Structures are given as structure tokens and as C-alpha cells.
Amino acid sequence: MPTMVIKNGSVFDPLNGIDGEVMDVFIKDGKVVRDLSDSDLKNADVIDARGKTVMPGGVDSHAHVAGAKVNAGRLMRPEDHIGSVRPRTEITHSGSGYTVPSVYKQGYDYSAMGYTTVFEAAMPPLEARHTHEVMRSTPMLDMGAYLVLGNNWFLMRYLHQGEIEKAAAYVAWMMKTHKAYGIKCVNPAGVENWGWGKNVHSLDEPNIHFEVTSREVIHGLAEVNEVLGMPISLHLHANNLGHPGNWEITKDSLAVPSDVNPSQKMDVEWAETKMDPRRSQSVYLAHAQFSAFGGTSWRDFESGADGLAKYVNKSDHVVIDNGAVPFGPATCMTGDGPSIHDLYVLAGIGGQKWSNTDVELECGSGVIPFTYLKANPISAVQWAIGLEMLLLVDDPWKTIMTTDHPNGGVFTKYPQVIAWLMSRRARDNTAAECHKWGYDRSSLGGVDREMSLFEIAILTRANPARTIGMAHRKGHLGAGADGDVAVYDIDPERLNPDDHENIISAFGRADYTIKDGQVVARQGEVVAVPEARRYFCEPKIDEGLAKDMMADVKEWFKYYTIGFANYPVPEKYLRNPEPIIVNGPAWAQGRR
């Protein structure tokens, strides 16, 4: 295993309170160490990072990169591939695709930007095999996937009956069965109604047949999450997504689990950090931009970010990612089937292609190509909201930067989003090119805040890792952390935040991307294709409870069109599986 010294770089490691200090980073056997012995130093690979920015490897906590809907997007959009082709090299595969790149291109493109870890945002249980097959073929990245559970028949029945313990037992079984990492809740109670051409539009509207409300689902799943002690909190995609005026229901949804205390019970080795590496939130809101719309219709449409950000500012149980809109082509894909249909009706002049599917007993899904144009008033406001949601929330430890790839835009636009966050002038320049609604109908034009490199490091590695419960090994450079490092060609001493072209090119092509102590990309070119891990959770529960729950599952399983024996994902679908034992005996003995 490689030994490495990254010398004299300006290090930004927020979880260890390091803000641009010029120092060395040592890696041995793929892990960060405090220092190296003389003999190790003699054999170490040395990277001269003088005058450069050194950060932990990037962590994306919410992107649609694997599974059935992503492949549906690939199949649906040949035109997305023609202009975006990557030739093969001696060590890499060829690939194509802009908004929905092929698996190989996706892995290489993330790595070129200094990212080493990416989590798939929505895995329907029945599509878990498919998702794992795609992840298995994705190079360069450590990955995991959140299981879509907000409209699951078994859970809706348990939660409506108030059977939290059985619900927890079921979720524990589902995580293990599908090799899933966390609980994702998409349009709670609403997607089930979509099977009948309907939706829910408030928190207290019982849905069809199950008569469960969104409030019951959100609160129940948040409780289940903490009863089990999952690494990540409940990950919520709120009701009414994509509708004018939805910021209020989003705020009310976030308030639902405010009485649930976060409790991670993971049986893992924790790398050293100065800050508490455990998550402090009980709900992680996905792509806030799509859920922070103001106004009452598209005519009086405006940003609702101010109200939502105010709520986040005063609530310590919430973390959000923004789902920025960097303009240009996108492919909207979500488990929220009705929201895709609404988008089709809105944008579907001329009979645009789209797709929708029902995942029996579990959830739904939809895909539609979409282009955000600077000249379009709605797009311009969405651009503003995406940035407001990060800039108006004062504490960066409550925010994460994403584009909800490929919904708001492509992940390769992250450097552009960073440039807007770091420079007011960059925002003003773009606002001048946009429809006037961009600044007129948001508060972005009045925001002076310009983020530092330290804050960018929080939003793109430290906080995503902490929020999803990976900070025991990811998102920082403390001893024991994975040797994942990004070196960017940015000299903090000479940094001019208004020079956005340089910021975009530096973050777009990391000088070095290092994974597990190995240089995997150099100036954006892939130089090594490392083995990558697949994380999932195995929560432990009381055996008696598990038995009762299994009796229910076996009885209700008759509603599925597949056999019980074919339901689980065998471990052979995963390359380098890394189960995380949750609520296990080791944790119970008081080990940290």
C-alpha cells in the first residue's frame, strides 16, 4: 500500500478546524496518519502542494447516478450523448452522455473534480439489484444508496397503526435485504395516491386506502431512523415539490421531526476529528431549491427561499442540500412521479417525451428532459433560489452544495456553482445575462456574502460526510480517515474570488485527486482506476420483534408479482461491500 506526503499545501479541513494552514498531509496504508517514520518517509511518494489548496476528497451526498431511472434517462436521450463523448485510454473505458453520462464517464468526471465519494439519492427497493449493478460498474467512487421508503405499503400500514418498533424492524430488514444505506422519503403519502392519478397537497391529508398522512410518515420514519441509530438522518424530499408557494409546506414538513433526537449507533472506528463528527440533524432536506418556491402561481412566481432559510437558521435539527440550477440542459428524474407529470404539462408544449412508472407496493418514478434557459423567467428565479438557500443560511454546517444531479443541472457544473458562492460579482454578471426575474423576484441581489475556501470545503466534503454519517472516515484529514485528498491549483494567498474563470477551471480539474493514498487523477486526467467500496447498513434489532415483523411481511408479500426468495439482493452484486453494523452489540457495550 502506498505511502505519501502532500507537502506544504494550504490545507482546508473544516472538521479539524484547519483553515488554510500550510502543512503536510501524511498517508500510510491508504489512511491519513499523524506523521511518518524516517524509513517510511524515505519511500514515500511526495507531492509538492506549495501554493495550492488541499482539501479532503469531495463527497456528494445527493446525486442520481445509479439505478433504473438513471438508465431510463440514458435510454431516453440519445441526443444527450452525441455531443458528449469521452474516448478510451489505456486504462479507462470510453463513455458518453452530458446530463446522464454513462457509468464510466460519470466516475471519471467526478474524479477529475477531486470527488471520491458519491451517494445515490433514491433506490427503489425493487430496483436495488439494478442500482447495485450500475454502482458495481461505476469506477473511481465509493458509493452507497438511500432506500425509497416514504410510500411503502408495509411502512404506511405500520406507521398508521403507530407500530414504530415493527416499522423499525422492517426498515432494518429492508436495509440488509437491499444492501441500502439510509432512509429516503419522497413525497410522503403522495406517490401512493399518484397510482390513482392523485397526489396529496398538505401534511394532514390521509391518502387513499392507507389513510396515512404525510405528517405521520415523516415523523414515523424519523423516529424509526433514530430508534435504529442510522448513520444518516431521514432524507426528505418534501410534498408539493416544484409547485409555486411550496416553501411553506416544506417548512412545516421540516418542523415535523423537530422533537426527534438524532442518535447514531454505528459500530465503526472513528477517525480523529476536532469537531464532533456525529450528525446533529434529525432531518436532511433534499434539493431545497425545488421546495422553496414562493408565489401562488407561475404568474406571480417568486423565490420563497427567504422564509425557508429563516426557518433553517433557527432550527438545529435540519440540514439541507440546495439542488442548484446552473442553467443549461438537465434531465429531471425523481421518485416523485406526479411532479414529473406536472413538469411535463408545464413544459410539454409540442409533446415532449417523458416517462413515468409505478414500482409496485413501494414507490414511483418519472423522467423528463428539461433545459434551464437564462432568458426564461422561472429558470432565472430557480437559479437565484438555489444560491439563496446556501447564502441565506448563516451556519454552513446546515448546508450542502449539490445540483441534485441531473435535475437542477449536471454535477460537472459544481465549479460554476462554487464561483457564484465565492463572488458577488460572478452572481451580478450572471443576473445581468438572465431574465430580470432572477434578481427582481428573489433576495439574491441584496446578498453580499461571499464564501471562503473554508466554507466551500464545508459544503462540498466536511458537511456532506458528517450529515450522512460518513465522517468516521470521509470528509476530513484527521488520523485514521481514508486517504482521499483533492489538491486544487488555487493559491489562497493570491486568490481573487472575482476571477471566476480560474476558480471554475481549478475546481473543474483537480491538480491531484488522491483516493486511498493513490493518485487517481492528475490535472483532470485519470491515471489510475482504484477499487471502490459500496457502503450499506445492517441495523440489529430484537429477534422476537424481527420474527413478528417477518410474519407480517410474508403474509403481505402476496401482493407482489415477484417471489419472496427473489426479493433480496445477494452480496455478489456488490464489489467490495462494506456493511456498517448499526445498533450492534459493540455499540451497546458503550464503544464510541
Place this chain on the structure above:
Amino acid sequence: MALTRKVKLTPNGEIGVMVEAELISPDSFAGKSEAEIGGLTVWQGPREASLAEFFDLVAVVEEGPVEGDGLVDILIDGDVSRVKRIGQRMTKGRIEIKGSAGMHLGSEMAGGEILVRGNAGPWAGMNMRGGKIEVGGNVGDHAGSAYRGSWRGMSGGKILVHGNARSQLGGGMSGGEIVVEGSVENFCGIRQNGGLIVVEGDAVRGVGAEMIGGSIAVLGKICQFTPGFVANGTEQDPALGERKIEGEFAKFLGDYAISKNPKGVLYVKEAMI
């Protein structure tokens, strides 16, 4: 006075697996010597080969009355129906093909001129933005059309076909002009939102399906009329852009199947209804 370079390519034998020759274009030949042109590499299936493997080459430099940068005039003296992408993305100059051309002739071209004496394969002028393609014989499917899956096709330039065209002519077209002197098959002008298509012969079915803008004129008969079109009176000698077509035409608007207020116009000769 600028230079015109004439480059003559003569096929030197049968071509098995089709050759991807997007670099047979005045833009890529510009400023290159005969040897350099012959050394340009093209893909044939999984292998790379030099252009000289398939063609005998003669390059002559002539002074011509050309303004600005020198132009390249390419003559292909034979059949290249197994050579794809000739003139792809070209912006200037001229290509003349004495035989037939393969798929993707002049696709995405922005300027210049291509003349084919024989036939052209499918996708001729795909996503074309400018310039002119003239085909003496027939063209295959998807001429002047959008790339698969895309709804933004040809946006400018002109395609003139002296023979027939097959299906999906001008699919997704938003600008420019296509004239087919012969007949077309199915879904001519599908998803069209601008530009003009004139078919002097007959059409099979689906003319203008899902169109929301632009014009189509069919001078012959349409076997199966598209259901989403509504009659909108008659016009004598309607003017279509700079072009005038003679006779009494029934005018239809559509396609109402796809839009509440479609701007697509379809002219059909009264005598043919």
C-alpha cells in the same frame, strides 16, 4: 486574390466495413499538403487507417477569384456509398461526389456546398445549420432531420433532392429549406417547428405529424392524411418565403394533436384532394 485548392479523391477499390470519414471536408483539408491529406486517419470499424488506403489523391493549387481565405474544392471521382460523414460540420468550400455518398453526408454542416451526382444515404444534412446540399438521385431516411431523440433539427441552409426521399424528411426542422422533386414516404416534417419543406411528388402518410410551426407543401397526393390538421381556406399561388409555388392550394393548420394553437401550415394541391 486568394488560392483555391482542388483536391481529387479517387476510390481505389471496394470498401468493406464502412469508413467514418468526417475529415473529408474543405475545413480539414485546408492548408494541408497532398501527403498530409493522404496521412489523415479515419476509423474503419475498430481500426484506424489512413485516407490514402482508400483513395488515390491528387491536390492541385489554383489561383481563383475567391475573396478572403483560400477555399478547398474537393472532387470525389467515384462511388463512396460506404463512406460516412463526408463534409460533416463543414463551414466553407465545396465537395462534389460523382457517385453516391454514404450516411451522414454534410450532417451538422454550417456553410459551403455539397453536390452529389448519385444518391445519398440516410441522415444527409442532419442538424444542418447552413450551406447547401444538392443530390442528383435519392436520399435515405432522416434527411435534414434532428439527431435521434432530439427535437431540434435542421436550422438553416438548403437541401435539394432531384429524386425521392424516404421517411422522416426534415424531422424537428426549425429553419432552412428542403425541396424534394420526387416523392417522400412517411412522417415528412415530423415535429417541424420552422422552415419550409416542398415535396413535388407524393407522400405516403404522417405529413407534418406533431408539427407546431413552419410550412410544408405537397404538390402530388398524400395517401393518408394526418388527422390533427384543420382546413383553413384556399390560396392561389402561395408564397413560401422567397419561393412561390403555382396553383390553387388547400391550406391546413396543425398539428392540433400536439398543441392547442399550432402554427404549422400544410399546403396541398386542390386538384389532388
